[in-house]
Each structure stands twice: as C-alpha cells, then as structure tokens.
Amino acid sequence: MDISKLKAFLVCCEEMNYTKAAVRLFISRQALRQTIQSLETELGTTLFSNLRNRLSLTASGETVRNYAEELTRTYESMLMEVGAVQGKTLRLGISCSLLPFFSPELPGYLEEFGTAHPELPLELLSLTTDQAIEKVLSGELTAAILVMMDWDIPGIAADTICRFPFGVTFAETHRFSRKKQIGIEDLAGEKCVVWGSPELIMRPLYEELQKAGVQISVEVIPSAKTAFYLMENENRLMFEYTYPNTKQLQVERNSPLAGSAFSWSLMLIHKSQESILPLTLLKDFLIAKYDYITISRNIIPVS
Numbered sequence: 001m002d003i004s005k006l007k008a009f010l011v012c013c014e015e016m017n018y019t020k021a022a023v024r025l026f027i028s029r030q031a032l033r034q035t036i037q038s039l040e041t042e043l044g045t046t047l048f049s050n051l052r053n054r055l056s057l058t059a060s061g062e063t064v065r066n067y068a069e070e071l072t073r074t075y076e077s078m079l080m081e082v083g084a085v086q087g088k089t090l091r092l093g094i095s096c097s098l099l100p101f102f103s104p105e106l107p108g109y110l111e112e113f114g115t116a117h118p119e120l121p122l123e124l125l126s127l128t129t130d131q132a133i134e135k136v137l138s139g140e141l142t143a144a145i146l147v148m149m150d151w152d153i154p155g156i157a158a159d160t161i162c163r164f165p166f167g168v169t170f171a172e173t174h175r176f177s178r179k180k181q182i183g184i185e186d187l188a189g190e191k192c193v194v195w196g197s198p199e200l201i202m203r204p205l206y207e208e209l210q211k212a213g214v215q216i217s218v219e220v221i222p223s224a225k226t227a228f229y230l231m232e233n234e235n236r237l238m239f240e241y242t243y244p245n246t247k248q249l250q251v252e253r254n255s256p257l258a259g260s261a262f263s264w265s266l267m268l269i270h271k272s273q274e275s276i277l278p279l280t281l282l283k284d285f286l287i288a289k290y291d292y293i294t295i296s297r298n299i300i301p302v303s
Contacts, residue, residue: 003075005035010068012048078277089142093145094106094124094145100224116285129196130200133196143282144268144269145267146266149205151265157271158269161283165263167241170252172253176237183259193239195220202262242254
C-alpha cells in the first residue's frame with residue numbers, strides 16, 4: 001500500500017473538509033478525491049460519508065484511521081532507523097542563489113531538521129547550481145537544494161518543495177525604474193547575473209529569448225552578495241522571484257515579466273538510480289516548513 005494515500009486520508013480525517021485538506025497537502029481538491037477513491041477501491045470499502053455536504057467517517061473509515069495512524073508512525077520510524085543503520089552523513093549542496101536573500105529561512109530549517117534527526121547528520125556546501133548538479137552526478141554530494149525553472153537532466157531525480165513566481169530585480173537607477181511594466185523584448189542588450197548556465201537553470205525563459213531574437217549578456221555569479229553589488233553598482237539585472245511592496249525599498253525594484261508565466265522551482269535533487277530514504281524525511285520536512293510563507297512571500301504551493 002502507498003503510504004502517501006494513508007497520509008492523505010489522515011489529513012482528511014483531521015480537517016473533515018476536502019478543500020482544506022487539499023491545501024495542507026499542496027494538491028488540488030480533485031487530486032485528493034482521486035487519492036481517497038483509489039484507497040477505497042484498494043480496501044474495498046467506503047471511508048467517508050458526505051451527507052448534506054458534511055463529511056464524516058464511516059465505521060470502516062474509523063477502523064482504517066486507527067491502523068493508518070500506527071502504520072504511518074511505523075513507516076517514519078523505519079526511515080529514521082534505516083538512516084541510522086547507514087551511518088552516513090548527508091552531504092548537501094546549497095545553491096548560492098538561495099542565501100542570504102532568495103530563501104533566508106533555509107539555514108534555520110536545516111538546523112531544525114538536524115536537531116530533530118540527530119541520527120542523520122548534515123554537511124552543507126554552498127555552490128553554483130552547475131557545480132551542485134555536477135557533484136550530485138559524481139557522487140560527491142548526497143543531494144542538493146537549488147532553484148531552476150524546470151527539470152530534465154539525465155541521471156538526476158528532483159522533488160519540488162515549492163515554486164516562486166519569476167521576477168526581475170534591478171537598481172533604482174536602472175532604466176526599468178521608469179517603466180510601468182517589463183516585457184521580454186525589454187531585456188535586449190541587458191547585462192544579467194545568473195546562478196548557473198541559463199540554458200540549464202532557466203530553460204523556458206532562455207528558449208523564449210532565443211525564439212524572440214532577444215540577446216542578453218549573462219554572467220554566472222557564485223555569490224548572492226556579489227550579485228546584489230553588481231545590480232546596485234553596475235546596473236546588472238538579477239533574475240529571482242517576484243515579491244511585493246518593493247516601492248518601499250531605497251535601492252532596488254522588482255517586477256514580473258509582462259504576459260509571462262515563468263516560475264522558479266525550489267528542488268531537492270539526487271541521483272535518479274539511488275533511493276536514499278532519509279531524503280524523504282528531509283523533503284517532507286521542508287515542504288511543511290515552506291507552507292507558512294506561501295502567502296507572505298507569494299510562493300506557489302506544490303501541486
């Protein structure tokens with residue numbers, strides 16, 4: 001039995017509302033209903049009654065809930081014990097795009113994870129996205145956390161933690177400060193800083209630029225602080241996420257691309273031929289942690 005079905009079922013038991021449960025699980029209401037129906041088909045019973053639009057457990061549902069709680073606890077204990085038996089330090093690459101500005105919460109989250117799971121020691125290394133991918137493929141890193149627009153790299157598996165709406169950040173003195181909106185054609189001739197090869201980390205935007213015949217100058221920067229310095233002092237553009245209330249800032253502006261739907265995905269990657277169970281714990285932990293900032297940071301939940 002797929003343990004994720006039982007976890008979804010238990011969330012429904014807590015909320016007794018498909019819509020609220022779907023929000024907690026970062027999936028659509030329809031996807032949640034399909035998961036519950038799949039579990040009901042597998043068990044050959046009905047788990048919920050929906051009389052007068054009020055959700056309640058059937059007698060079978062009550063029985064399944066009791067067992068599901070124990071099964072999920074046992075499963076999580078198994079993951080921790082497997083990690084302890086392995087006795088292996090998780091060498092984790094962190095993209096330099098994330099710290100200290102893109103996701104300042106991440107170090108605190110990883111520290112909290114380490115405190116909660118002392119049997120799974122973490123060793124962190126800050127790298128460009130290209131370097132992180134290379135070291136995961138070579139086996140020098142167990143996994144890496146980075147930001148890309150999409151994912152299709154041979155030998156690499158990726159789990160999405162959350163998504164960030166794409167935005168362009170520029171200095172107050174940049175010509176874009178006088179524009180009400182920025183289109184893809186406005187990027188022509190601009191000098192931009194990126195966190196890895198543009199054809200790799202921002203492939204959809206890169207392909208759109210090529211299609212539109214828009215040429216930009218890019219430089220891979222190994223430090224977010226350096227990127228901000230270049231933006232403020234040399235009028236470079238930074239490609240990051242869209243965030244609100246930037247008109248209150250003194251030195252920078254931020255804007256989405258007009259008419260586009262580009263987004264960044266915060267991902268946990270590892271070699272596709274390897275299944276490292278402790279990474280499941282880390283992934284679930286990070287998804288839960290990023291839940292609370294989805295509104296304040298305008299982050300798009302995982303669907």
